[in-house]
Amino acid sequence: MDVALLHGLLLLLILPVLLYRYCATFHYFCKVTFFNLWVLAMATLLSPFAAIRGRCVENMKLLCAAIRPLKHLYGIKIEVLGAEHLNLKEPYVIVCNHQASLDLMGMVEVIPKRCVPIAKKELLYMGTVGWACWLSGIIFIDRQRTGDAIDVISQTAETIRRENLRVWIFPEGTRNQSRSMLPFKRGAFHLAVQAQVPIFPIVISPYWDFFSSKEKKFTPGTFTIRVLPRIETRGLSPKDVPELTETVRKTMVDVFSEMSSNPCRDWPAELPLLPSTGATKGTDGVWHDEDTTGTSD
Numbered sequence: 001m002d003v004a005l006l007h008g009l010l011l012l013l014i015l016p017v018l019l020y021r022y023c024a025t026f027h028y029f030c031k032v033t034f035f036n037l038w039v040l041a042m043a044t045l046l047s048p049f050a051a052i053r054g055r056c057v058e059n060m061k062l063l064c065a066a067i068r069p070l071k072h073l074y075g076i077k078i079e080v081l082g083a084e085h086l087n088l089k090e091p092y093v094i095v096c097n098h099q100a101s102l103d104l105m106g107m108v109e110v111i112p113k114r115c116v117p118i119a120k121k122e123l124l125y126m127g128t129v130g131w132a133c134w135l136s137g138i139i140f141i142d143r144q145r146t147g148d149a150i151d152v153i154s155q156t157a158e159t160i161r162r163e164n165l166r167v168w169i170f171p172e173g174t175r176n177q178s179r180s181m182l183p184f185k186r187g188a189f190h191l192a193v194q195a196q197v198p199i200f201p202i203v204i205s206p207y208w209d210f211f212s213s214k215e216k217k218f219t220p221g222t223f224t225i226r227v228l229p230r231i232e233t234r235g236l237s238p239k240d241v242p243e244l245t246e247t248v249r250k251t252m253v254d255v256f257s258e259m260s261s262n263p264c265r266d267w268p269a270e271l272p273l274l275p276s277t278g279a280t281k282g283t284d285g286v287w288h289d290e291d292t293t294g295t296s297d
């Protein structure tokens with residue numbers, strides 16, 4: 001009886017390890033859960049310290065520092081090109097493509113000082129994550145209430161000039177892992193035109209090689225972030241916003257396509273600290289999925 005119990009316990013211990021090793025879907029969910037737990041734990045740890053300072057953009061530094069180690073844990077290498085463009089003292093608006101929550105890892109690599117993201121209001125209700133975001137000055141919009149969202153963006157146009165802030169916006173408005181970018185929402189461009197500040201487009205290369213929520217794939221990998229030169233808005237008025245939006249989107253889509261066909265492959269991904277048994281490193285130095293399940297998941 002005791003031996004049977006021991007065997008049962010051993011199996012219970014070994015089963016998750018085997019599943020993690022051989023079942024790609026389980027592997028994916030473990031990694032995604034760990035990501036969310038990390039964010040939640042860091043937000044819980046840091047919020048009391050941030051609260052001492054009160055709601056203030058300087059708290060973004062704490063949040064970014066808490067997210068940075070994740071790339072090492074996942075064995076993800078990030079290459080940044082053109083970061084020098086952002087060395088500008090004045091306020092500006094950053095627009096960036098939005099593939100997944102993983103974008104946080106890229107965002108913390110390039111986000112300049114005194115920069116706050118615009119986020120969906122739902123984040124505010126995610127316990128300590130919402131608290132940490134609020135304390136860091138993140139701007140929340142209710143996507144269901146267009147009028148309210150526009151009001152918030154209009155107020156932001158005044159705030160960024162008054163307080164010399166930068167704003168980071170995902171103009172697709174939602175996560176998108178398709179082969180191109182979604183149509184852009186115009187809020188970011190209205191904001192830049194109202195505040196008469198430049199726009200910096202940032203393009204994050206596709207994650208297809210190592211991450212896909214549809215295929216439940218999450219292996220070590222490499223991605224590139226390209227900061228494009230500034231686009232001026234001085235002298236533009238609201239009637240110019242549709243054309244400005246399309247011009248910026250086209251520029252970003254072209255860069256995204258170019259990055260898709262020329263992924264950065266000349267350097268190996270970092271060795272992950274988290275065991276990543278679902279992938280193997282090929283002779284080309286790049287990590288590949290190991291289809292151990294036969295399901296190609």
Ligand SMILES: CCCCCCCCCCCCCC(=O)SCCNC(=O)CCNC(=O)[C@H](O)C(C)(C)COP(=O)(O)OP(=O)(O)OC[C@H]1O[C@@H](n2cnc3c(N)ncnc32)[C@H](O)[C@@H]1OP(=O)(O)O
Nearest residue numbers: 042043066117119120146149150153173185186187188190
């Ligand atoms: C350790 C702890 C770590 C914690 C980590 C947390 C990290 C957090 C990271 C956070 C990451 C979080 C990431 C995220 O959460 S991503 C989700 C949130 N981001 C967005 O939604 C992007 C911004 N959205 C927009 O720009 C939309 O346009 C809004 C929401 C404003 C309306 O969208 P909607 O779909 O409802 O309508 P529409 O786009 O068809 O527009 C309707 C009309 O309104 C016009 N219009 C628009 N704006 C303005 C304006 N300002 N002044 C004057 N007019 C304006 C516009 O031109 C159009 O008119 P017309 O042109 O057709 O005539």
Ligand SMILES: CCCCCCCC/C=C\CCCCCCCC(=O)OC[C@@H](O)COP(=O)(O)O
Nearest residue numbers: 036039040100101120125126127129173174175
């Ligand atoms: C008392 C309630 C407690 C709830 C605790 C919830 C814990 C949640 C823990 C971690 C959440 C990590 C959130 C990371 C946020 C990354 C930003 C992001 O990617 O947001 C998605 C948003 O751009 C677009 O959303 P949709 O694609 O439209 O959807």
